[in-house]
Amino acid sequence: MFQSExxxxxxxxxxxERPEFFERKGAGKxxxxxxxxxxxxxxxxxQAFGSDFAEKQICGDTKLTVDFFFPEEAAIVEVALSLRNPNSEFEKDILKALMAKRAGKNVKTLVFLSKPGAVKQHNQPGSLAIISWANKEYGLSIFVRELVNNHVACPP
Structure with a gap:
């Protein structure tokens, strides 16, 4: 299994483990x-990896960090729980991945991990055009993955 997976x-x-995890809580809480x-x-x-892959400054001389960087996979994982919202850090996180590539880091994949609704939000023409451009121009594959709300009761 890949480390990103x-x-x-x-x-x-x-x-x-957190029953209220998927509820919208607003700023503060x-x-x-x-x-x-x-x-x-x-x-x-x-603990799982025996090494720290979190909060890596791989974007050149900037102080920008990515949430997780797995060098052996050439993969960045951004935990973007608010990606389902119209105003998110989608473009900024893509820019950070491209800056890391320009700084000489081997980055081929960017995975966004979010709450439900992110895939639908970024399956729109604007987001799809950015994803296509990043892949075509920079060889960066971008994927949006959603956590599953297992706290929702199934209908009888």
Missing amino acids: KLIYIAQEIAD GDRDTDSFMKELRERAR
């Missing part, structure tokens, strides 16, 4: 919940 699995485990989630994800990932 393992990270998504770990993130799903954490989301499954939502920010605190996201911070708590990210802290737990970084710690569990460090």
